[in-house]
Amino acid sequence: xxxSLIRTSYSSAFAFSTSKASVFSPSVSPPSIKVPTFxxxxxxxxxxxxxxxxxxxxxxxRATLTPSSVPSDTLTTTFHGLCYVVGDNIDTDxxxxxxxxxxxxxNPAEYEKLGSYALIGLPSSYDTRFxxxxxxxxxxSIVIGGANFGCGSSREHAPVALGAAGAKAVVxxxxxxxxxxxxxxTGEVYPLESEVRLCEECKTGDVVTIExxxxxxxxxxxxxxxxxxxxxxxxxxxDAGGIFAYARKTGMIPSESN
Amino acid sequence: MASSxxxxxxxxxxxxxxxxxxxxxxxxxxxxxxxxxxxxxxKKIVSVMAPQQSERKxxxxxxxxxGMTMTEKILARAxxxxxxxxxxxxxxxxxxxxxxxxxxxxSIGIFKKEFGENAKVWDREKVVIIPDxxxxxxxxxxxxxxxxxRDFCTEQNxxxxxxxxxxxxxxxxxxxxxxxxxxxAQEGHCRPGEVLLGTDSHTCTAGAFGQFATGIGNTDxxxxxGTGKLLLKVPPTLRFVMDGEMPPYLLAKxxxxxxxxxxxxxxxxxxxxxxxxxxxxxxxMEERMxxxxxxxxAGGKNGVVPADSTTFKYLEDKTSLPYEPVYSDAQxxxxxxxxxxxxxxxxxxxxxxxxxxxxxxRECKDVxxxxxxxGSCTGGKxxxxxxxxxxxxxxxxxxxxPTFLVPATQKVWLDLYTLPVPGxxxxxxxxxxEEAGCDTPASPSCGACLGxxxxxYARMNEPKVCVSTTNRNFPGRMGHKEGxxxxxxxxxxxxxxxxxxxxxxxxxxx
Numbered sequence: 036x037x038x039s040l041i042r043t044s045y046s047s048a049f050a051f052s053t054s055k056a057s058v059f060s061p062s063v064s065p066p067s068i069k070v071p072t073f074x075x076x077x078x079x080x081x082x083x084x085x086x087x088x089x090x091x092x093x094x095x096x097r098a099t100l101t102p103s104s105v106p107s108d109t110l111t112t113t114f115h116g117l118c119y120v121v122g123d124n125i126d127t128d129x130x131x132x133x134x135x136x137x138x139x140x141x142n143p144a145e146y147e148k149l150g151s152y153a154l155i156g157l158p159s160s161y162d163t164r165f166x167x168x169x170x171x172x173x174x175x176s177i178v179i180g181g182a183n184f185g186c187g188s189s190r191e192h193a194p195v196a197l198g199a200a201g202a203k204a205v206v207x208x209x210x211x212x213x214x215x216x217x218x219x220x221t222g223e224v225y226p227l228e229s230e231v232r233l234c235e236e237c238k239t240g241d242v243v244t245i246e247x248x249x250x251x252x253x254x255x256x257x258x259x260x261x262x263x264x265x266x267x268x269x270x271x272x273x274d275a276g277g278i279f280a281y282a283r284k285t286g287m288i289p290s291e292s293n
Numbered sequence: 294m295a296s297s298x299x300x301x302x303x304x305x306x307x308x309x310x311x312x313x314x315x316x317x318x319x320x321x322x323x324x325x326x327x328x329x330x331x332x333x334x335x336k337k338i339v340s341v342m343a344p345q346q347s348e349r350k351x352x353x354x355x356x357x358x359x360g361m362t363m364t365e366k367i368l369a370r371a372x373x374x375x376x377x378x379x380x381x382x383x384x385x386x387x388x389x390x391x392x393x394x395x396x397x398x399x400s401i402g403i404f405k406k407e408f409g410e411n412a413k414v415w416d417r418e419k420v421v422i423i424p425d426x427x428x429x430x431x432x433x434x435x436x437x438x439x440x441x442x443r444d445f446c447t448e449q450n451x452x453x454x455x456x457x458x459x460x461x462x463x464x465x466x467x468x469x470x471x472x473x474x475x476x477x478a479q480e481g482h483c484r485p486g487e488v489l490l491g492t493d494s495h496t497c498t499a500g501a502f503g504q505f506a507t508g509i510g511n512t513d514x515x516x517x518x519g520t521g522k523l524l525l526k527v528p529p530t531l532r533f534v535m536d537g538e539m540p541p542y543l544l545a546k547x548x549x550x551x552x553x554x555x556x557x558x559x560x561x562x563x564x565x566x567x568x569x570x571x572x573x574x575x576x577x578m579e580e581r582m583x584x585x586x587x588x589x590x591a592g593g594k595n596g597v598v599p600a601d602s603t604t605f606k607y608l609e610d611k612t613s614l615p616y617e618p619v620y621s622d623a624q625x626x627x628x629x630x631x632x633x634x635x636x637x638x639x640x641x642x643x644x645x646x647x648x649x650x651x652x653x654x655r656e657c658k659d660v661x662x663x664x665x666x667x668g669s670c671t672g673g674k675x676x677x678x679x680x681x682x683x684x685x686x687x688x689x690x691x692x693x694x695p696t697f698l699v700p701a702t703q704k705v706w707l708d709l710y711t712l713p714v715p716g717x718x719x720x721x722x723x724x725x726x727e728e729a730g731c732d733t734p735a736s737p738s739c740g741a742c743l744g745x746x747x748x749x750y751a752r753m754n755e756p757k758v759c760v761s762t763t764n765r766n767f768p769g770r771m772g773h774k775e776g777x778x779x780x781x782x783x784x785x786x787x788x789x790x791x792x793x794x795x796x797x798x799x800x801x802x803x
Contacts, residue, residue: 139434186559278516
């Protein structure tokens with residue numbers, strides 16, 4: 036229980052260790068400062084050189100979860116797996132209900148717990164749940180949404196929960212801005228926009244492939260292909276490796292932490 | 294619907310393509326022609342602003358300054374640029390960064406990870422840390438999160454940390470304030486012309502002070518903590534002109550519900566919402582805050598109300614820091630303009646399950662309700678409670694359903710017990726609420742607006758129908774997924790409490 040860690044090791048809330056009983060280990064300088072994103076230049080999924088511990092866990096998890104391609108550059112980055120379809124205006128309370136916001140995303144153990152609650156707020160009209168009862172990860176690596184996906188709160192827990200659960204990309208008709216921005220900033224899910232209402236074209240459980248370089252989504256279950264919108268102004272930030280990496284690249288902040 | 298509403302009429306714009314003015318040598322800025330502001334501005338940016346190689350003063354470039362909106366001007370000043378156009382991505386200097394108990398720990402985690410365990414925040418006087426979300430609960434993680442904030446503030450010597458230690462008695466905590474957005478205003482952290490960022494979507498509330506204020510996530514906040522800057526995209530502005538005398542049964546909440554119902558929950562996505570007109574000028578600061586508070590519910594990036602004597606008067610005894618208001622130029626370009634004749638508007642509700650599910654309160658009079666909730670940054674300020682009290686006073690009757698009162702801050706709570714209500718013969722709001730049979734005002738915090746831990750006061754733990762002065766009513770917002778939340782003004786909430794049905798406040802106020 037996190038409470039027992041409080042007084043002396045509150046900072047385990049953001050320590051690198053994945054063990055719950057870990058004691059804060061000071062002065063661990065991240066070897067190479069890179070914010071977790073789906074940067075085309077990111078190392079293979081098994082990389083442990085990720086400054087964001089949560090990302091390390093996230094990447095490792097994804098490697099074991101779905102048999103997707105290893106992103107090596109923009110042209111060949113793909114996402115492949117089952118898709119989970121939701122409707123319009125899926126707000127952050129549905130993605131991660133407020134009662135779970137006591138979980139701190141930068142704490143590895145709590146990061147995992149957040150993932151286990153992803154999309155638990157969807158109404159019961161969604162018969163098939165994103166995460167099955169008694170499971171902590173999702174089998175759907177791609178979420179397909181309608182308009183205004185991620186509206187509501189600015190809580191970064193929303194894209195984090197999706198990413199921690201095992202989702203790799205969201206393809207929505209449109210996004211609420213803070214959710215989109217947080218997705219780019221955290222690198223937890225790649226936020227893509229579709230040209231048409233994919234939420235009406237795809238069904239939960241369809242097997243899909245997203246080819247980033249081609250800006251294309253293929254639904255293998257229906258045999259149809261769809262054009263995706265280019266990432267737009269988030270591109271340079273994602274390509275650089277997130278807001279921190281972008282800032283270092285463009286000289287806004289020094290290239291190494293103190 | 295009796296509102297006379299002129300749907301979007303584009304404002305004419307001026308200089309079209311910067312290239313015409315020989316700007317081609319300029320470091321690549323947005324090439325979106327201003328005339329595009331007449332129609333839907335594409336979210337796609339043509340280019341990202343690279344850091345400037347050399348300082349070019351306007352005089353040397355022969356540039357002609359085009360008119361800018363308030364938001365554009367604030368961001369231009371904050372990014373030290375003479376001119377900005379919607380779509381530009383700029384590094385902006387942040388005046389105030391706010392965080393609270395839900396997002397603070399995560400932001401701190403990222404700050405330390407990226408800048409090092411021993412890193413210091415960019416300015417210990419510009420970081421304001423306000424525990425407010427999950428305070429009065431026995432949830433251990435929630436309590437721990439406040440401890441995390443405290444330890445960080447101690448380590449960093451943060452000047453403004455509104456701490457709470459004694460959870461059993463909020464009054465025993467002299468520093469504790471309550472709801473962050475109301476505390477920011479009350480403590481003088483909101484100033485015209487400045488840039489205020491917060492790890493909460495309702496940070497846009499501060500736009501009421503004529504500043505740029507918007508919500509950001511943990512990662513962005515971690516970045517600001519270390520650098521005092523953030524990369525922001527300049528939003529185009531939607532202008533809302535509200536004229537006419539505010540009818541005695543309407544409040545700012547009705548105005549913003551009207552607007553959100555008009556443009557939908559995504560109608561202002563990536564845009565700024567500017568509120569002007571004689572009606573807006575007649576609103577006090579807390580009403581202006583309510584207006585700007587729900588900008589995010591329309592998808593808006595930020596909301597602004599031009600600063601005026603009302604603003605300056607409010608700030609007189611709250612801040613001694615100098616500030617410089619900005620105002621939209623006469624020739625500024627707006628994406629669209631909406632005009633309202635306020636005298637024709639009627640009290641509204643937003644029906645379950647969306648803030649844009651607008652309906653006339655009087656048309657929902659057959660909706661039986663189970664409870665009423667008056668609280669939050671949207672509807673738990675002193676002015677909100679005054680309004681509710683006025684209506685209870687006018688009716689003289691007792692509520693028919695449990696009516697929960699959650700003052701936003703300690704100051705508001707104090708006002709409930711000390712401020713005399715006009716026309717009541719010296720009664721305080723708390724007395725009026727007691728006589729009306731409302732619950733005792735609770736400890737100030739965000740409370741059940743967003744559900745929270747299961748033991749949160751007034752949380753909806755069973756499917757109920759609630760009329761609430763809060764800001765969102767998506768499924769599960771106040772706790773239970775099948776709960777039904779009708780968003781309303783304090784007048785409408787009070788009226789509904791008295792009848793046990795959704796009720797137009799004109800039943801009691803005329």
